[in-house]
Amino acid sequence: MYLSNLIGRIVEKQYNTYKVQTETGVEKAHLKGKIFQTIKNKSEFPCVGDWVELNECDGTLQITRVLERRTQISRQTAGNVTEEQVIAANIDYVAIVLGLDGGRNYSDRLLERLTTVAWNSGATPLVILNKADLNDEAEYVKFQAETIAPGVDIIVTSVEDGTGINALTNYLSKGKVAVFIGPSGVGKSTLTNALLKKDVQKTNEIRRKDKRGRHTTSTSFMFELESGAYIIDSPGLREVQAWAEEQNLDDTFSEIAELSQYCRFSDCKHEGEPGCAIQAELERGYISPERYDSYLHLKKELAFLNRRKAEKNNNVERQYDKQFSKMVKREMSKKLELKKY
Numbered sequence: 001m002y003l004s005n006l007i008g009r010i011v012e013k014q015y016n017t018y019k020v021q022t023e024t025g026v027e028k029a030h031l032k033g034k035i036f037q038t039i040k041n042k043s044e045f046p047c048v049g050d051w052v053e054l055n056e057c058d059g060t061l062q063i064t065r066v067l068e069r070r071t072q073i074s075r076q077t078a079g080n081v082t083e084e085q086v087i088a089a090n091i092d093y094v095a096i097v098l099g100l101d102g103g104r105n106y107s108d109r110l111l112e113r114l115t116t117v118a119w120n121s122g123a124t125p126l127v128i129l130n131k132a133d134l135n136d137e138a139e140y141v142k143f144q145a146e147t148i149a150p151g152v153d154i155i156v157t158s159v160e161d162g163t164g165i166n167a168l169t170n171y172l173s174k175g176k177v178a179v180f181i182g183p184s185g186v187g188k189s190t191l192t193n194a195l196l197k198k199d200v201q202k203t204n205e206i207r208r209k210d211k212r213g214r215h216t217t218s219t220s221f222m223f224e225l226e227s228g229a230y231i232i233d234s235p236g237l238r239e240v241q242a243w244a245e246e247q248n249l250d251d252t253f254s255e256i257a258e259l260s261q262y263c264r265f266s267d268c269k270h271e272g273e274p275g276c277a278i279q280a281e282l283e284r285g286y287i288s289p290e291r292y293d294s295y296l297h298l299k300k301e302l303a304f305l306n307r308r309k310a311e312k313n314n315n316v317e318r319q320y321d322k323q324f325s326k327m328v329k330r331e332m333s334k335k336l337e338l339k340k341y
């Protein structure tokens with residue numbers, strides 16, 4: 001039997017093996033060889049959350065096409081290559097989880113960085129300040145975080161005593177997809193388990209498998225909650241390296257973006273130019289020096305990333321140029337040879 005143009009959604013990815021949710025259930029699927037001819041870079045490979053077209057041939061499913069993504073969260077490929085790797089697609093919320101238990105589990109700078117990555121995804125960023133039971137000043141940290149991530153909803157939670165779990169559940173209605181990002185140990189898996197309720201056992205099994213092979217596994221999952229919402233858990237999202245555009249900084253640092261229209265020069269870099277509105281507000285104390293430094297730092301980091309991206313594109317173009325000139329030479333020499341006769 002041969003069926004074509006079935007539609008499914010990828011719910012699990014391990015290297016190049018996929019599991020796809022179709023109308024009839026979850027099934028294994030492979031990439032159709034032909035798809036490699038149309039894929040130009042790593043970011044176009046199907047990932048968890050992608051809607052795909054499938055062919056069924058003798059009981060095996062083949063992924064033939066990835067449908068256009070509404071949103072996507074990416075990171076930089078590990079190592080020195082500047083390449084975008086999409087980790088999850090068609091997500092509605094990027095939930096940035098931070099811990100209120102002190103140490104490295106919360107910092108304004110980390111929040112700025114992760115908010116920038118979240119804005120770049122096209123999904124709605126959401127901040128979860130977890131472990132409220134371990135901090136008497138949770139509401140104060142929330143207040144502070146609101147100034148660091150303007151325009152982003154912030155939920156204070158504790159899996160320990162149940163604080164905020166209902167508030168979080170309100171976002172996760174039928175069909176919505178959320179991914180948790182944040183440093184290790186802030187409670188991402190614990191939160192997932194709390195949201196899953198009935199299916200705790202199942203997650204634990206999966207988590208154990210995941211934990212055992214943390215360094216070797218690359219399995220990403222999409223879990224369905226009772227409400228019909230989904231949560232994506234991916235090792236790739238645990239150590240998210242910034243992959244964003246400079247313009248995403250305007251969302252993260254919206255007050256700086258707004259103020260910069262009052263700078264004397266329209267291309268003001270806010271680094272000591274005369275008539276700089278940012279500098280003026282910095283002196284008045286409206287913008288903190290730490291936030292200003294963080295802004296410049298992230299801006300430089302993203303500019304660097306963009307330069308490397310551009311260089312890479314140039315290299316690709318140069319390669320095409322080389323191939324083209326080789327082809328021209330070949331054609332020319334053919335013509336010359338023809339002339340000889």
Ligand SMILES: Nc1nc2c(ncn2[C@@H]2O[C@H](COP(=O)(O)OP(=O)(O)OP(=O)(O)O)[C@@H](O)[C@H]2O)c(=O)[nH]1
Nearest residue numbers: 130131158159160183184185186187188189190238
């Ligand atoms: N007191 C308290 N402890 C919590 C809370 N949430 C999680 N924990 C504990 O924090 C520890 C780390 O939680 P995990 O869920 O493994 O953290 P994670 O973010 O998934 O960490 P990685 O899997 O390494 O990325 C565990 O011992 C949890 O029991 C909370 O709200 N309150």
Ligand SMILES: [Zn+2]
Nearest residue numbers: 263268270276
């Ligand atoms: Zn300026």
